[in-house]
Amino acid sequence: MEDLVRGQEFAKQAHMQLQGSEIPVENEILDSVAKILECFANAISKFSSSESSSEVCHSPALTAVDSPFSDGRKSEGTGEIRTIISPKKTGSSNKRRRTSDAREELTATPFDDGRAWRKYGQKEILNTKYPKSYFRCTHKTDQGCQATKQVQRIEEEPAKYRVLYIGQHTCNNQLKGPQLFLDANPRHTCLLNFESNYYAPKVEFSFPASISSAKHEFKGDTEYANIASHKNKDSVKSSEFAVWNDLSAFNPSPATSMMPSTSGSELVDGIAGLYSSADSNPNFDMDMMFDDDVLQFDPNEFFNSS
DNA sequence: GATATTTGACCAAC
DNA sequence: GTTGGTCAAATATC
Incomplete structure (x- = not known):
């Protein structure tokens, strides 16, 4: 839990540094970091719930x-x-x-x-x-x-x-270990491997470099296909992985502004459609799992890796 | 053609 | 009898 909080702090720092950087930073990278922040918030929230x-x-x-x-x-x-x-x-x-x-x-x-x-x-x-x-x-x-x-x-x-x-999932549809892929740029794919063998609160989402409101935007990209193949070689086709970005949960950005303007069940339906169309290849993919209190994640190592 | 979504109909719990 | 949950045919998408 402490590691999670620390990770969140590091992510915040990275985000602020990127935003304040004199060097032009691609919006996708900023979005990716924002996603990481969101995931930490999610993970902390979920972890807190399961802990107590x-x-x-x-x-x-x-x-x-x-x-x-x-x-x-x-x-x-x-x-x-x-x-x-x-x-x-x-x-x-x-x-x-x-x-x-x-x-x-x-x-x-x-x-x-x-x-x-x-x-x-x-x-x-x-x-x-x-x-x-x-x-x-x-x-x-x-x-x-x-x-x-x-x-x-x-x-x-x-x-x-x-x-x-x-009910519980009895299907063999999960990673062998929690992994985080950061791949705003396919040439700079990052992999975070959270050491764990237990499936618990898990966050996984993917989005194309521009935005994920379109299905199959990166279909055919072998780089992404390779990433997907990491997930589960046993039984799961990459196309069966859920893909979802709740961009609305983030602060306004060029990305969020591209989200279709829907409300009510329309959004759910749209989400469901996107969600099930999981063969859009991910360029950002994050899983978080927790095995008791073990969570190994070195933000410094992570953010320096790109 | 394969796969996923939609939606009216049906079933069962209350 | 009402209503929530599921089924399955029709439809849509790739």
Whole structure:
């Protein structure tokens, strides 16, 4: 955790130095550093949540509507995770289906969990402004993975989404170790390898050098294909990796201004489309995993490597 | 043609 | 009977 905080500080320093640099710095590099900052914020937030057992919600009455976390309060960073452990049926909730082994997350980046999801439904929910989208693991058919998730925009905070993860991934769709690729310039690909063998809060997103609002923008780039092949040689096609950038979570920039102007379910739909079109080759790809309290990351080494 | 998304219909929990 | 969750055919995209 301390390493994470330190890393975040180093990233902030790097960002400020780049911004204040007299040497012209490509916007993509600044964006990349901004992404790193965002990831640190996410990681710290998620790590804090998993670290503190008091954060684990045992409430039997937790539902999408009645959730104590749906009161619109803000949280640090963009993500907030709560785990729902074997909720009991109350008879008054809307838990119609299995909700054991579920966890709820409030996040502005509902699709950056590094998993490949396929949307299988969308439903208007009573007394809610925004529809709920239903996703299941891409590997449900080939590996029988039962993980699903539900994404719904939060009325009180339209910039955020409530993501309910149900079930555990049983598919073999993860990295052998957490890795961070920084590749604003294909010639200067950086790889961060977080030593870990445990899949936990994971952040993975990719975007082309210009912006990621377009699908398959870099399709055919062998450099990126090689990067993708790093991810999982066992069973996962590179095209099945989720790709998502929540550019809206960042400060205004040329990149964010290029995001399509959508709202409500349109954004979710658009995100889902982009998300599932993961064969756009990444030039920035970041995974963060945590194995207990072990997180080895040397920011100095990292930022000097390019 | 393969794969993903959309969306109306259906099922089951309440 | 109502409503949330899932299915599957139609459609879209590459």
